[in-house]
Amino acid sequence: MSEPHDPANENPEPGDAHAQQEALKAAFQEQASAKPTKSRWADPDTSLLRTSFDDAPRFPVEVLGPFWQTWVEQSARAANAPVDYTAGTLLATVGALLGNVRWPNVEGVWEHPSVLWVGLVGNPSTAKSPGMRPVRRLINQIEAKRAATIDGEGPAHRLKAVVADLKDKAWRRAVEEALAQDKPPPEWPEDAEIPAAPVMPVLHVVDATTEGLITTAAGSPRGLLQFSDELAGWFGGFDRYRAKGVSADRPFWLKAYDGDPYTVIRKGGDLKNGVRAPVEIPHLSIGVIGSVQPDPLRDFLTKSDDGLAHRFLWMWPDGPTSFRIPRKSDAHEQADDDRARAALIAIDDMTTRVKDRPDEVAVSSEATDLLQTFGQQMMDDARGKSAWYASTLNKAPGQALRLSAVLTFLQWSGGAEDTDPPTTIDAARMAKAIHLMKVYFLEQAKRVRQTATVGDGEADARAVLAILRERDWRDCFTGRQLQRVASGRLANTRLRKDACAILVEAGLLYWKPEREGTTKGREREEYRVNARVIFPQEPTAADTAPQAEPTEEAA
Incomplete structure (x- = not known):
């Protein structure tokens, strides 16, 4: 008796490209049509059903100081949002307010601008935007005060x-x-010579282009905050203008993080005294705050290899678990927005001793010792780690330095006493910044990194499972039905079928292509759902091991 025909074992003659292609195609079709055994259906691989990664660490909101801790907690509660999203937006905003006004300085040899890049991660409808909104209202009020100063x-x-x-x-x-x-x-x-038009001294810009940011930054020497409700669009902008595969925007943003001088030649129509004049920005300091969903973030993390992603402080809390409408009668639970606005305006009113030069905020000797110990620990921990996480650890001391400045001025602005702005970062504030990095941001970096380790096929399979739950497809569905509601990568037929094949192999779907009647033609995809596992709360009678062919359903 001859062995079964296996196209994958055929060995076409070298150079016979058509035969090789046909053999590979047949092998793929045979693999894709494999059905789970009864034991696999009864004991499926449930790793794909995980909707999240490691448990999210708790944001230590107490590091913000008594007033800001209360304000953040009450504001987040009123928005039915995790406290992380409100706290992260506040940190980024204060960093931008300090911008080029106050820079932390270690022993005169190491300094950073205070701007922060904060990425708020979460699935759709996890209250990212509502969590950002309380701080954004304060930003708008600060900008209204700034605008009043140049009305004339x-x-x-x-x-x-x-x-x-x-x-x-x-x-x-x-x-x-x-x-x-x-x-x-x-x-x-x-x-x-016609004088340059005055520029509105804004604090934040929303999804601005690099060209627009250059003009705005030139007229806003204090610094800026890039505000993005969806960071996915900002990430995508890096690939908009490329030369030989290199993004034109990435070098700009690397400078914007470090507060470096930036000079760009104006376009041909911008002349000064008959000479084409450059735009000169003494310190390009732009903070970033924005939200992003896990899938676009995974794409950004896998493509970014220039350290851009490691400059972010990522915040991915667990989603909200309760919904509560604030009541007017609960006055004692309402956030004190008037005091919060006054506190941020106090930071915004600070000036510098020398034009276009930030004032130094010296790090005390005790705080420097703490930072040095932390830096050595990060260097030791980076050994043997993956290149991605090692880069995150190596940037942690600089992040802690920036955070120490932000926490110092948060503590000052929220204090009850009317004192002069701080000129020193003490050991207490540095210890809080290091604590925040250790117990929260480095743990969040691990959690976020897991999104990049998930392969595209596995991520697509998870996306199919999300559609099943959203559409409540508990019995069966067809490939045509899935095509109608698919988006993103799943809009591609091959990727969609590959994702379903992964679920079939895992025992979460059962698939047999068939066609009505005896005529030849394209076979129809129809998948039976292992609802016992995918919908464990409500098992159905159809969840037993498949004994018969899947039920027919109109495509």
Whole structure:
């Protein structure tokens, strides 16, 4: 008796590309049509059913100081959001307010801007935007106060612009007359130059392009905060303009994190005294706050290899578990927004001793000792770790330095005493910053990293499971039905079928292609759902091991 025909074992002659292709295709089809055994259906692989990774660490909100701890907790509770999202937005906002006004400085040899990049991670409808909203309201009020300071500059600029334009026209006429009389033309008067328009001193921008940010940053020397409700769009912008595979935006953002000087030549129409003038930004310091879903984040983490992802402080809390509508009668539970606004305005009102140069906030000797010990620990821990996590550990001391400055000014602004702004970062604040890094942000980095270790096929399979739960498909479904509701990677037929094949192999689906009647034609995909496992709360009679073929359902 001859052995069964196995296309995968065929050995076509070298160079017979068509035969090789057909053999591989047949082998793939045979593998894809495999059905789970009864034992596999009864004992499936449930690892794909996990909806989250390691348990999220608790954000130690007490490090914010008494007032801000209470405000963050009450604001998050009113928004039915995890406290992490509100606290993270506050940290990034204060970092941007300090921006180029106060920089922490260690022994005169190590300094950082205070800006932070904070990424809020969560599945859809986990209250990311509601958690950010309380701080965003304060930002809008700060910007309204800033705008009031330049209300009179608009009319004054228009008058200067008209006068300069008239003087330029008068000079042109004088040049024409001089040339007509064969005389030397007069010099162009410097007061004929139209002055630059005043720029609204904003604190935050929403999903701005790099070109727009350059103009805004040039007019906002204190620093900026990039606010993104969806960081996925910001990540995608890195691939918008590429030269030889290198993103044009990434170098800009690496400088924006470090507060480096930035100079760019203006476009051809922007001339100053007849010379193309560059835009010069003494310190490009831009903080980032935004939310992102796990799937786009995974794509960003797997593609980012220049350290951009390691500059983020990631926050991925467990989703909300209760819903409560705030009542007017609960006055004692309402966040004190007036005091919070006054506290942030106190930071915003700080000035620098020298124009375009941040004031130094010295790190005390005791705080420096703590930071040095932490840095050595991070260096030791990085040995033997994956390159990704080692990079995160190596950047942790710098993150702690930035956080120590933010926590110092949060403590000061929320205090009851009317004192001058701090000029030193003490050991207590440095200890809190290091504690925050150790127990929260480094643990969150591990959790976030797990999204990148999940293969594309496994992630697609999880996405199919999410559709099953969303559509409540407990019995069976067809490939056509899945196609109609699929999006993203699952919109691709091959990737969609591959994802279903993974679920079949795991014993979570049962698949047999078939066709009605005896005529030839394309076989229909129909999948039976192992509802006993996928919907464990409500088992159905159809959850027994498959004895018969799947039920027919109209495609």
